[in-house]
Amino acid sequence: MRNELVRITLEEGTKFTVEYGKKQLPGLTPEEEKEVEQLNEALIEYSDFTAAEALEDEARQQLMEKKKRLEELTEKKIREHVDWYPIEENLIETLLIICRPTHLHTYVENLPVDLISKLFEPQMTFNISGAPWKGDGSFYPPTKVEPQDDDPGALGGRTQKEQEVIYVVSGANASWPDYITIEEENGIVYIKPKKFLGDIWGPINTALKESFGDIWKSKGPGDKEAHWEAKL
Numbered sequence: 001m002r003n004e005l006v007r008i009t010l011e012e013g014t015k016f017t018v019e020y021g022k023k024q025l026p027g028l029t030p031e032e033e034k035e036v037e038q039l040n041e042a043l044i045e046y047s048d049f050t051a052a053e054a055l056e057d058e059a060r061q062q063l064m065e066k067k068k069r070l071e072e073l074t075e076k077k078i079r080e081h082v083d084w085y086p087i088e089e090n091l092i093e094t095l096l097i098i099c100r101p102t103h104l105h106t107y108v109e110n111l112p113v114d115l116i117s118k119l120f121e122p123q124m125t126f127n128i129s130g131a132p133w134k135g136d137g138s139f140y141p142p143t144k145v146e147p148q149d150d151d152p153g154a155l156g157g158r159t160q161k162e163q164e165v166i167y168v169v170s171g172a173n174a175s176w177p178d179y180i181t182i183e184e185e186n187g188i189v190y191i192k193p194k195k196f197l198g199d200i201w202g203p204i205n206t207a208l209k210e211s212f213g214d215i216w217k218s219k220g221p222g223d224k225e226a227h228w229e230a231k232l
Contacts, residue, residue, distance in 0.1 A: 007084060008095065018092055019084040028077050036077075039070040161232045165189045165208075172207035173200055180204070191228035204228075 005021030028036065043066055055063065075081070158166065161184050169176045169191065176182075179200055181192050191208065193201075208215055208228050218226035 005082060016095065017086060017089070018095075019086045021082040021084050024081050024083050026076070026078050026080060028073060032073055032076070036070065036073050039066055039073070042066055043070065159184045161187075161189050161230070164232060165191065165212075165230050168207050168211045169204055172203040176204070187231070189230040189232065191230065193227065 005023070007019045007021060009017045009019075043063070046063060162182055165182050166176075169180070169182065173179070179194055179197055181190075181194060183190055183192075191204075197204070205216055205228070208230060212230040212232065215229045215231075216226070217229055
């Protein structure tokens with residue numbers, strides 16, 4: 001099954017659930033609209049939440065859950081969102097996630113057992129293309145894709161230090177080429193924002209800090225030259 005969005009949740013070590021996501025435009029179903037009305041009625045007397053202090057712990061917890069649900073529905077009403085649909089557990093026997101520094105993680109399910117065993121043989125190299133399955137039990141020959149020089153995410157021509165930083169940054173955000181540039185100069189790798197990063201800044205900063213130390217350089221709010229520096 002192919003889909004733009006896949007969410008895998010690991011539970012208790014080896015148990016997992018798989019969900020497929022579909023992007024939806026802003027809006028609520030009639031049932032959700034009714035739920036919003038009911039939640040507003042239930043919460044109206046606790047608008048400033050000072051009255052909630054007199055409630056027992058369990059009642060206060062229920063109140064907070066209603067408030068959280070109302071916030072979720074309000075956000076869903078005004079913004080694009082993703083609806084997740086779980087797939088039945090018995091329909092998936094195997095999972096394979098392919099991680100590459102400059103690409104989104106690739107998710108494959110229910111590969112033949114004999115192919116999985118070959119993938120983990122030390123002498124075996126196997127490339128999975130976008131549509132390798134012939135339908136008769138065999139695969140098309142893998143196609144080798146060379147990185148293009150004008151591809152901002154390509155590793156072709158990258159220095160070793162740049163590649164190390166790319167590996168860390170891509171783990172924090174797979175779409176990093178849309179937001180930052182990574183270039184080495186005089187032994188230092190400069191990671192510079194190309195646009196406003198917003199919530200993306202935090203995960204990238206954390207990943208770089210954990211890997212290379214405290215490296216964010218900024219003169220304060222409004223500094224258009226603010227950037228990261230990685231000294232490897």
